[in-house]
Amino acid sequence: MTAPTRARILVVDDEPAIVGVVSDFLGTLGHEVKSVATAEDAMPLLAEWRPDAVLTDLNLPGASGLEVVREAKEQDGEVCVVVITGQATTDTAIDALRHGAYDYIQKPFNLMDLQRTVERGLESRWLAYTNRALVEELRRHERELTRKVQLATWQMKTLFELSSRMSRDLNLEFRLQFICEKGAELTGGRNSVLFLHSDQEEVEFVARAAFGLPATAWTPLRFHARDGLCGKVVQERVAIRRVGPGIRSGMSGVEAGLWDTLRPESVLVVPLVTEQGVLGTLTVLDRPGGFTQEDEDFLTLFAGSAAIALDNAILHERTLELDRMKSEFVAVVSHEIRTPLTVIKGSLEILGDDRLWSIDERQSRLLQGAQANCDRLLVIIRDILDFSKLDSNAMAMSFAPASIREVLHSAASDLTTLLSERRLQLVESVPDSLPPVLLDEYRLVQVVTNLLSNAIKFSTTGSRIYLSAEQRDQDVLISVRDEGEGIAPADRKRLFKKFSQVDSSATRKFGGTGLGLVICKAIVEAHGGAIWCDSEVGKGTQFTFTLPLGGPESPARGSTATAAVESRRLA
Numbered sequence: 001m002t003a004p005t006r007a008r009i010l011v012v013d014d015e016p017a018i019v020g021v022v023s024d025f026l027g028t029l030g031h032e033v034k035s036v037a038t039a040e041d042a043m044p045l046l047a048e049w050r051p052d053a054v055l056t057d058l059n060l061p062g063a064s065g066l067e068v069v070r071e072a073k074e075q076d077g078e079v080c081v082v083v084i085t086g087q088a089t090t091d092t093a094i095d096a097l098r099h100g101a102y103d104y105i106q107k108p109f110n111l112m113d114l115q116r117t118v119e120r121g122l123e124s125r126w127l128a129y130t131n132r133a134l135v136e137e138l139r140r141h142e143r144e145l146t147r148k149v150q151l152a153t154w155q156m157k158t159l160f161e162l163s164s165r166m167s168r169d170l171n172l173e174f175r176l177q178f179i180c181e182k183g184a185e186l187t188g189g190r191n192s193v194l195f196l197h198s199d200q201e202e203v204e205f206v207a208r209a210a211f212g213l214p215a216t217a218w219t220p221l222r223f224h225a226r227d228g229l230c231g232k233v234v235q236e237r238v239a240i241r242r243v244g245p246g247i248r249s250g251m252s253g254v255e256a257g258l259w260d261t262l263r264p265e266s267v268l269v270v271p272l273v274t275e276q277g278v279l280g281t282l283t284v285l286d287r288p289g290g291f292t293q294e295d296e297d298f299l300t301l302f303a304g305s306a307a308i309a310l311d312n313a314i315l316h317e318r319t320l321e322l323d324r325m326k327s328e329f330v331a332v333v334s335h336e337i338r339t340p341l342t343v344i345k346g347s348l349e350i351l352g353d354d355r356l357w358s359i360d361e362r363q364s365r366l367l368q369g370a371q372a373n374c375d376r377l378l379v380i381i382r383d384i385l386d387f388s389k390l391d392s393n394a395m396a397m398s399f400a401p402a403s404i405r406e407v408l409h410s411a412a413s414d415l416t417t418l419l420s421e422r423r424l425q426l427v428e429s430v431p432d433s434l435p436p437v438l439l440d441e442y443r444l445v446q447v448v449t450n451l452l453s454n455a456i457k458f459s460t461t462g463s464r465i466y467l468s469a470e471q472r473d474q475d476v477l478i479s480v481r482d483e484g485e486g487i488a489p490a491d492r493k494r495l496f497k498k499f500s501q502v503d504s505s506a507t508r509k510f511g512g513t514g515l516g517l518v519i520c521k522a523i524v525e526a527h528g529g530a531i532w533c534d535s536e537v538g539k540g541t542q543f544t545f546t547l548p549l550g551g552p553e554s555p556a557r558g559s560t561a562t563a564a565v566e567s568r569r570l571a
Contacts, residue, residue, distance in 0.1 A: 007122050008049060011035040012042045012056035012068050013084060018107070022055060025111050026118070039063035046075045053080040053122055055114075058092055066096055073100035078128045080121030084109070155298055158186070163305050172313040176209035179282065179306045184211050186302060187268060187295040189284035193218050194272075195230060196280040196310070205230065205280060217262070228252025230281045233269045237278060239300050241268040243290030266290040270299050272307035279307050330384055338381045345374040383515045386446075397443065397526055399551050401436040404469050404476055411448035412467060415456065423461050426452075429468040437476055438551030443523045448478070450516045451543050455482035458541070474549050475529070481542035487535040495533055496521045520545070528552035 009026055013019050014037040023033045034049065036042050039060050045051070046068075054072045058065035065083065072079050083096040086107035093104040102121040105113060162182055166175055176194055184192040191212040195205040207221035225234045228251050233240055243266040264286035272279040282303055287295070351357060352367040359367070408430055419426055448467075455465045463483040470477050487495070496517050524531045524545045531545035 006030050006032065007052040009033050009053045009055065009118070010042065010045055010049070010051040012037075012039065012054065012060065012065065014038065014057065014061055018084075021111070022114065025114070029115065037061070039065065039068045042068050043071055046072050050076060051079065052125060053082065053118055055082050055084055055118075057084045057086070058096065059086070066099060069096050069099045069101050078125045078132075080118070080125045082114075082117055082121060151294070155301065159301060159305055162302065163309065166306075166309045170313050170316040172310070172317050173209075175306075175309050175313045177211075179302075179310070180209045180211040183282050183284050183299060183302065183306075187284050187291060187299050188287045189266075189268070189291070190286040191262065191264070192282065192284045193221065194280060194282050195221070195223065196272075197278070198222070205234070208280075213262075223252055225278075229267070229269050230283065233271050233281050234278045237271050237273055239268065239270040239296045241291045241296050242266065262286065268296060268299060270296070270303040272303050272310065274307050274311045276311075279310055282306070338378065338385075341374060341377055341381070345371065345378070348374060383519060386515075386519050397440045399438050399440055402439055402441045402444075404434045404437055404478070404547075405430045405432065407439070407441055407444050408448055408467060408469060408478070411445045411452060414445075414449060415452055418453075418456055419465075422456055422459065424456060424459055425464045427464055427466045429466065431470070434469060434471055434476060435549060437547050437549055439527055439547060440523075444527070444547075447520045447523050447545070448480070450520050451480040454516065454543075455480050455484070455541070458482060458484040460484060471549075475546045476549065477544055477546055479542055479544045481540060483540040486537040486539055487533070487541050488537055492533055492535060496531075526552060 009031050011019055011022050011026075011033060013022075013035070019035045019037075023035050026033045034045060034051075036045065037060075039056075040062055042054075042056070046054070051072075054068065056065045056068040056072075060068075069081050069083070072081050077100075081096075081101040083093055083101045083104035084107060085093050085096075085104055093106075096104060102124065103117050105117060166178060169175070176196075180192045180194050183194075184190065192210065193207050193213065194209045196208045198204060198206045204224050205222060207218045210218040223230050225231050229240055229242075231252065247264070247267055262285060266285070266287050266289075268284045268287070268291040270282050272282060282299070284291070284299065348367055348371045352359070352364065352371065354364075408428070412426055412428065415426075452465065452467065459465060459482045465483075466479070466481040468479050468481075521531050524547075528548045528551060529546040531543065533541065533543050535541040
């Protein structure tokens with residue numbers, strides 16, 4: 001890069017003839033030239049005129065030309081200083097170079113040599129300026145790039161944290177409000193409104209949440225995909241931002257009414273887009289000075305993750321609703337079946353009473369089989385009803401202090417006939433010293449009965465079943481162990497899953513709904529305890545559960561259970 005053809009040059013010399021020749025010559029080259037005779041006269045011009053080049057004699061009346069060199073370099077580090085020396089020594093000229101002079105020429109000198117020296121000096125000056133400007137530009141780009149990297153890192157970190165916080169709660173209302181608040185917070189807006197697609201045909205999008213606005217201002221808001229700013233955002237799937245007097249341009253009547261009420265200075269609307277389409281829009285209002293491109297870009301990124309979170313919450317809400325409807329349907333059907341089944345069971349019991357009727361052995365066996373199947377159906381219906389209550393959190397519990405020994409004995413006595421038929425021996429090991437436990441006696445009998453029934457099903461004829469209880473710290477451990485065929489590790493993972501059985505084949509030996517252990521688990525956990533299974537193939541199975549002595553609200557509840565379950569998880 002070459003120097004400009006015109007430069008400001010200051011000549012400092014006390015010899016009028018030299019000053020005149022040099023000034024005229026440099027002037028013919030197109031430069032602007034000023035001249036002074038002393039260093040004292042040169043100082044103000046160095047500060048005010050800011051010359052591009054300085055030609056100075058070293059031997060001046062008063063201050064030395066070295067003072068001119070020093071002052072010129074202090075005023076402008078890139079100024080081209082050429083020393084003109086006549087009587088001064090070479091050492092003096094070299095000293096001037098040390099002070100920052102570009103070059104020196106000796107009197108008398110050739111004007112062409114002077115021209116070449118000045119042009120080289122000016123070119124060096126402009127190259128230095130250019131290099132410095134390039135370095136500054138590179139530094140500016142570096143600072144800008146660093147700022148953008150820091151901003152992108154902060155944005156990604158913020159989005160990750162916000163997504164993590166949203167994922168903790170699938171509740172739709174929570175996520176709607178959270179997105180509104182964070183949308184305003186991230187962009188500096190004072191208010192925000194979130195619209196979601198509606199199932200109503202006549203109204204496509206409805207305001208579902210807002211931040212910083214009274215309910216009366218936003219609850220009536222709704223729009224069609226063809227109306228206003230929000231409609232344009234839905235159709236084009238791009239953000240829109242406006243500021244200043246033209247903010248109302250293109251608004252729908254509903255939007256304009258809101259704007260007239262709030263009188264915001266600025267608006268930013270972004271779409272909430274999922275794979276299925278536009279779920280809704282997020283409108284942020286009233287950032288002082290208006291929203292920036294960075295605000296738009298960041299809110300668009302946030303809206304992307306927010307749309308996914310809302311879509312998941314909507315699906316979860318619909319799933320819960322379907323689950324609720326299913327539970328209600330199952331409960332109604334089960335109740336309607338149980339009523340006539342109870343009548344049938346009573347009739348069978350009357351028909352099987354040999355005091356009232358004369359029946360032969362074959363008829364008696366048929367009636368006993370019918371009664372047994374009625375009992376089985378009633379147990380299945382009870383399980384389904386209990387599961388429906390658990391699934392909808394509607395199972396009531398009544399806690400009262402009770403003796404574990406009496407509860408376990410009551411459950412075991414109900415199965416005496418079944419144990420006798422299978423020729424099984426029940427071994428009870430329940431110490432009298434166990435303290436009372438706060439529990440729901442009916443539900444706990446249901447748990448123990450279910451565990452004992454399973455043990456009876458899978459025990460070989462003539463084997464033993466062990467029912468035991470013991471106190472550990474603030475918990476009571478209750479175990480049911482059999483000597484049956486055991487359960488493989490892969491099958492144990494399915495034990496406490498609903499509608500799941502170890503033998504799920506069409507030819508399985510034992511019936512049932514696959515809900516018994518699920519119900520047991522729910523009842524035990526409602527008591528503040530935990531349940532788990534230990535089994536070894538060919539040697540039997542043991543189910544163990546814990547009950548906190550103080551009931552479900554006991555401060556130390558679950559300590560033994562948590563440790564036991566954790567140790568099995570790690571194993």
